[in-house]
Amino acid sequence: MTELGVTITAATITILVLEYFRRRRFPFPFHGWMGIASLVAAEYLMFRGVEPIASYFTPIAWSSYILIADAAVFSVSGRSRLQKAPPAFLRMAALSIPLWLIFEAYNLRLCNWTYVGVPDFWPWGLLGYAWSFATITPAIFITADFVQALLPFREQHPWKISSRAEKIIIGAGIACLALPLLLPQHVGTYLFGLVWLGFVFLDAVNHQMGYPSFIGDLGEGLRSRFYAFIVSGWICGWLWEFWNFWASAKWHYIFPIFQHEKIFEMPVLGYLGFLPFALDCFAMYVAANAFVARLSKKRI
Numbered sequence: 388m389t390e391l392g393v394t395i396t397a398a399t400i401t402i403l404v405l406e407y408f409r410r411r412r413f414p415f416p417f418h419g420w421m422g423i424a425s426l427v428a429a430e431y432l433m434f435r436g437v438e439p440i441a442s443y444f445t446p447i448a449w450s451s452y453i454l455i456a457d458a459a460v461f462s463v464s465g466r467s468r469l470q471k472a473p474p475a476f477l478r479m480a481a482l483s484i485p486l487w488l489i490f491e492a493y494n495l496r497l498c499n500w501t502y503v504g505v506p507d508f509w510p511w512g513l514l515g516y517a518w519s520f521a522t523i524t525p526a527i528f529i530t531a532d533f534v535q536a537l538l539p540f541r542e543q544h545p546w547k548i549s550s551r552a553e554k555i556i557i558g559a560g561i562a563c564l565a566l567p568l569l570l571p572q573h574v575g576t577y578l579f580g581l582v583w584l585g586f587v588f589l590d591a592v593n594h595q596m597g598y599p600s601f602i603g604d605l606g607e608g609l610r611s612r613f614y615a616f617i618v619s620g621w622i623c624g625w626l627w628e629f630w631n632f633w634a635s636a637k638w639h640y641i642f643p644i645f646q647h648e649k650i651f652e653m654p655v656l657g658y659l660g661f662l663p664f665a666l667d668c669f670a671m672y673v674a675a676n677a678f679v680a681r682l683s684k685k686r687i
Contacts, residue, residue, distance in 0.1 A: 389632070392650040396629045399622055406537045411462045418469060419458020426451035433634065441635040442506055443515055448630045449522035456529045464536040468529060476525065482675050483524035484517055486668075490582065497567055497642075499579045504636035515636060527668040530619040535611050538618075545608040553591040553602065560588020576642060583660045589670035598673050601666065616665045624661025628653045 429447045432440040440447065454469070461467035468476045494500060506512040548556075563585030567575040594600035601613045631637045632651035640646075645654035 388648070388650045388655075392625070392629065392632070395650075396625045399625055403533070403537070403622070407459055407463065410537055411459075413462050413465055415462045416458040416467070416470070418454050419462070422451040422454025422458065426455070436635070439506075439511075442504065443518070443636070444634045445630060445636065446515065446518035446522060448634075449519070449526055452626065453522060453525050453529055456526075456533050460529065460532045460536050463533075466532070466536075468525075468532070478676070478679070479525050479528065479672065480521040482672060482679070483522070484520045486671050486675060487520040487523050489671075493567070493579070493582050496572060497576045497579050497582075498572075499576065499642040500638045500640050502636070502638050504634075506636070524668050524672050526623050527616070527619050527665050528672070530622050531612070531615040531665070531669075534615040534618045534622075538615075539611065543608050543610055546605045548591075548602050548606065553595065556591040557588045560585045560591075563588075577644060579642060580660060583663050583667065586667040586671055587663055589674050590666065593670060593673050593677075596677065598677050600673070601669070612669075613666075616669050617662050620661040620663070620665030621658075623665070624658055627661075628658075 426448060429440055429444055429451065433444040457467055457469045461470065505515055563581040567578040567581055569575075570578070590600045590602055594602040601616075604610070604612050628651040637652070639652055640649075640654060640657065642654075645656055648655045650658070
């Protein structure tokens with residue numbers, strides 16, 4: 388199944404590259420070339436087992452990817468998170484760590500994955516985890532930026548969701564998050580998929596609070612952000628698993644179903660989880676960023 392994974396990953400990247408060359412309007416920025424150079428060098432050194440690159444390949448690869456994707460966004464649209472709003476980008480990277488740690492907390496009980504090969508001596512193992520987790524939310528957002536730049540979606544008729552429907556979404560999301568923890572551990576471990584779905588409920592909360600949300604977009608006839616994040620989940624999911632498969636320090640999935648049908652380290656059906664996960668990343672970051680902003684104003 389590894390060959391199938393390589394084929395799908397290569398096809399996905401090929402489509403993005405071809406669309407990029409069709410739509411680019413500005414020169415590819417220097418930080419993008421830096422990303423390409425660092426990714427190529429990291430791949431070369433990782434396959435030869437050169438330390439510390441082999442152990443830190445995942446965060447290096449994703450940091451390089453973020454540079455490349457952001458540069459591609461600028462080359463197509465003239466916008467760049469890294470160039471125009473570096474403080475906001477750094478805040479996103481910082482918030483990405485505690486946001487991912489929420490999923491790690493679930494994993495302590497539900498035991499869906501484990502890490503191998505991570506340096507266990509202080510503080511370098513902690514650095515590897517923190518650096519890797521800091522790339523997750525930025526990668527999802529910048530990939531969504533790239534998708535929106537390549538595939539501008541037309542506005543459509545508004546699709547308004549009633550207040551009652553929003554309450555149902557919130558209730559269902561909370562139930563999805565609570566059920567795997569309330570059930571016995573040997574049952575809950577089969578239900579980690581509910582966690583990937585559950586945090587989408589925050590989008591309804593964000594909408595009710597007046598923050599950016601997919602529900603708000605749909606109510607105005609805007610589909611582009613929603614579709615872009617779905618596609619971003621697909622792209623990042625395959626890249627996460629592709630790079631993880633070859634890395635020295637990596638994760639293994641240990642949940643008790645679908646283990647006999649894997650592409651890279653991920654059971655085949657697990658790839659569907661990356662689609663709602665991208666929506667989770669958006670909703671969780673919007674909520675967390677708004678919370679931090681409110682705290683900052685209170686301190687002032």
